[in-house]
Amino acid sequence: MDKFRMIFQFFQSNQESFMNGICGIMALASTQMYSAFDFNCPCLPHYNMAYGLGILLVPPFILFLLGFVLNNNISMLAEEWRRPQGQRGKDPAVLRYMFCSMAQRAMIAPAVWVSVTLLDGKCITCAFCTSVPMETLGNASHLLLSPGEIQRVLAQIPCKEIYNGQELIANEVAVRYLRCISQALGWCFVLLMTTLAFLVRSLRPCFSQAAFLKSRYWSHYIDIERKLFDETCAEHARSFAKVCIQQFFEGMSTDLVAARCHLPRKTSEDAGEASKKLLGITDQGTMNMALKSWHRCKPPLHLHPPALPSGNGWAGEGQPAVHPSTPQRETAAYYSLV
Amino acid sequence: MDRFRMIFQYFQSNSESVMNGICGLLALASVKMYTCFDFSCPCLPQYNMAYGLGIMFVPPVILFLCGLILNRQSLVMLDEWRRPQGHRKKDLAVIRYMCSSIVQRAMVAPVVWIIVTLLDGKCLICAFSGSMDPDKFVGFANVTPVQVEQLLAKVPCKDDELMRNNTSRKAVSRYLRCWSQVLGWSILLILIVAAFLARWLRPCFNQATLLQARHWSNYIDIEQKIFEETCCEHSRLFAHKCILHFFESMRQEMKLHTFNLPREGERDEGEEDLLQGITDQDQVNKLLKTWYYEKPPLDVS
Numbered sequence: 001m002d003k004f005r006m007i008f009q010f011f012q013s014n015q016e017s018f019m020n021g022i023c024g025i026m027a028l029a030s031t032q033m034y035s036a037f038d039f040n041c042p043c044l045p046h047y048n049m050a051y052g053l054g055i056l057l058v059p060p061f062i063l064f065l066l067g068f069v070l071n072n073n074i075s076m077l078a079e080e081w082r083r084p085q086g087q088r089g090k091d092p093a094v095l096r097y098m099f100c101s102m103a104q105r106a107m108i109a110p111a112v113w114v115s116v117t118l119l120d121g122k123c124i125t126c127a128f129c130t131s132v133p134m135e136t137l138g139n140a141s142h143l144l145l146s147p148g149e150i151q152r153v154l155a156q157i158p159c160k161e162i163y164n165g166q167e168l169i170a171n172e173v174a175v176r177y178l179r180c181i182s183q184a185l186g187w188c189f190v191l192l193m194t195t196l197a198f199l200v201r202s203l204r205p206c207f208s209q210a211a212f213l214k215s216r217y218w219s220h221y222i223d224i225e226r227k228l229f230d231e232t233c234a235e236h237a238r239s240f241a242k243v244c245i246q247q248f249f250e251g252m253s254t255d256l257v258a259a260r261c262h263l264p265r266k267t268s269e270d271a272g273e274a275s276k277k278l279l280g281i282t283d284q285g286t287m288n289m290a291l292k293s294w295h296r297c298k299p300p301l302h303l304h305p306p307a308l309p310s311g312n313g314w315a316g317e318g319q320p321a322v323h324p325s326t327p328q329r330e331t332a333a334y335y336s337l338v
Numbered sequence: 339m340d341r342f343r344m345i346f347q348y349f350q351s352n353s354e355s356v357m358n359g360i361c362g363l364l365a366l367a368s369v370k371m372y373t374c375f376d377f378s379c380p381c382l383p384q385y386n387m388a389y390g391l392g393i394m395f396v397p398p399v400i401l402f403l404c405g406l407i408l409n410r411q412s413l414v415m416l417d418e419w420r421r422p423q424g425h426r427k428k429d430l431a432v433i434r435y436m437c438s439s440i441v442q443r444a445m446v447a448p449v450v451w452i453i454v455t456l457l458d459g460k461c462l463i464c465a466f467s468g469s470m471d472p473d474k475f476v477g478f479a480n481v482t483p484v485q486v487e488q489l490l491a492k493v494p495c496k497d498d499e500l501m502r503n504n505t506s507r508k509a510v511s512r513y514l515r516c517w518s519q520v521l522g523w524s525i526l527l528i529l530i531v532a533a534f535l536a537r538w539l540r541p542c543f544n545q546a547t548l549l550q551a552r553h554w555s556n557y558i559d560i561e562q563k564i565f566e567e568t569c570c571e572h573s574r575l576f577a578h579k580c581i582l583h584f585f586e587s588m589r590q591e592m593k594l595h596t597f598n599l600p601r602e603g604e605r606d607e608g609e610e611d612l613l614q615g616i617t618d619q620d621q622v623n624k625l626l627k628t629w630y631y632e633k634p635p636l637d638v639s
Contacts, residue, residue, distance in 0.1 A: 237557040282579075
């Protein structure tokens with residue numbers, strides 16, 4: 001139990017490690033999505049480039065936005081940005097820090113997708129197969145065909161089973177060429193991203209480290225404060241509901257007592273205790289009325305302050321609530337005069 | 339035990355996380371359902387489109403309804419909407435908030451199904467292969483229109499003898515699949531942009547009203563749970579008292595009938611109480627028979 005609570009508290013208290021977890025999961029999800037996705041080059045002259053570049057660039061954009069959407073801090077950032085100043089000043093440095101940290105984490109899954117796509121090679125092969133250099137890789141027979149014809153044949157390079165331009169340019173040669181370029185691009189991209197990340201991390205302390213520490217602290221604070229506020233409101237709602245329901249049942253049983261005009265008290269303590277637990281409802285008709293009243297006429301969202309015990313023999317059930325319905329009050333007043 | 343109770347309490351306290359969990363499970367279930375489902379295009383001119391579009395749109399409707407049914411909050415919302423006003427005012431903002439959050443969560447699984455269907459491509463190939471323009475594809479040139487229709491309808495069926503190694507079939511299939519995937523990615527992009535804008539721009543509009551609506555919708559949910567727990571507790575105690583009364587009345591009845599002086603010597607007071615004065619087979623049988631034929635009234639006053 002303690003172990004769970006510790007882990008749970010660790011994740012909750014350190015929102016950054018939680019966000020790192022989500023970021024890692026999304027990176028894994030992006031590789032899984034790529035391998036599950038069935039790449040299907042259209043092999044038609046004008047569609048190839050659109051399809052290839054679309055698959056290379058649109059899913060990363062989707063993953064980037066998804067990284068923001070799944071991050072709970074985005075609404076916190078927007079709230080902090082839009083709130084009226086009130087009595088608490090706003091620090092733009094804190095907002096910038098929050099935005100940067102969210103954007104950095106959201107960039108990881110798209111970068112993974114682009115790297116995996118380039119290293120695999122299918123996208124670049126599909127997009128740029130019509131731009132293969134015919135002079136170096138192809139045979140001279142390309143001079144006998146019209147440009148449109150050549151384009152149509154070259155567009156079929158990614159689709160081995162329908163490729164019919166083997167005399168023009170060998171399929172394996174073209175595919176290997178394009179794949180090599182794609183993988184070189186992929187590795188360069190990975191190198192560039194890693195170098196950027198390294199530079200950002202290592203050069204950060206050289207620039208306004210104190211301001212950075214301050215921004216980080218206050219952004220954590222805003223997050224924790226919001227969570228605590230939500231928890232406090234939930235606790236309050238629970239207590240409110242308990243008291244509201246208790247007062248509802250007390251009100252019901254006082255109503256019934258007044259309606260039947262009988263003195264329900266047995267003097268034994270046991271019966272008093274059990275009655276209290278039974279909320280004064282001791283038969284089917286009363287319970288049905290309570291349930292009906294709960295649906296038809298829910299109690300107002302207004303808790304009565306607990307009335308003091310009156311001390312006379314009549315009020316054996318506990319305190320008669322200070323009820324807005326006047327008959328009880330009048331009855332109590334009458335008896336207390338006696 | 340404590341561990342489970344802690345996890346359970348965490349989930350219960352935050353009803354939103356329970357609903358998010360259910361919503362995620364339904365989305366995973368819809369992906370699993372799609373992969374397990376054996377798509378089998380009829381490859382006949384009149385049936386293809388109905389089958390293809392049916393598979394694309396009917397399961398999402400089912401998943402949407404499941405999402406509404408499995409969400410406890412929908413009952414709470416309906417209850418709050420339909421109850422008579424009584425002493426407590428009704429706040430339409432709260433009802434609207436609850437409705438929108440329920441519908442948003444229920445929409446996730448259907449959308450996942452549609453997107454997976456489009457990215458896979460089989461449904462669209464099946465539905466629209468018959469509507470292709472045969473002039474675009476080599477191989478349909480010297481064929482009568484009726485035959486063209488038949489051939490196009492058979493495109494989704496790779497194993498058909500006519501179509502097995504037909505390059506035009508592959509070209510049509512590839513073309514349709516490409517469009518299907520583009521459509522799928524576009525829909526996904528639009529939805530994600532919409533979700534992003536909604537999350538980003540929400541605090542710009544009526545943030546205070548939103549916080550209030552969220553708090554009171556949470557309150558209504560908690561209040562309903564606590565009411566049910568209180569009623570459960572009450573019915574347990576009620577039943578306990580009712581049964582004790584029953585045993586007591588049976589014991590007194592038996593005393594009257596048999597004129598039995600119960601004490602035979604030393605017996606533990608506690609045990610005597612537990613046995614409720616019923617100490618032999620006949621008495622137990624009589625008690626059981628009475629419990630079946632003449633249950634006691636629901637009144638313990």
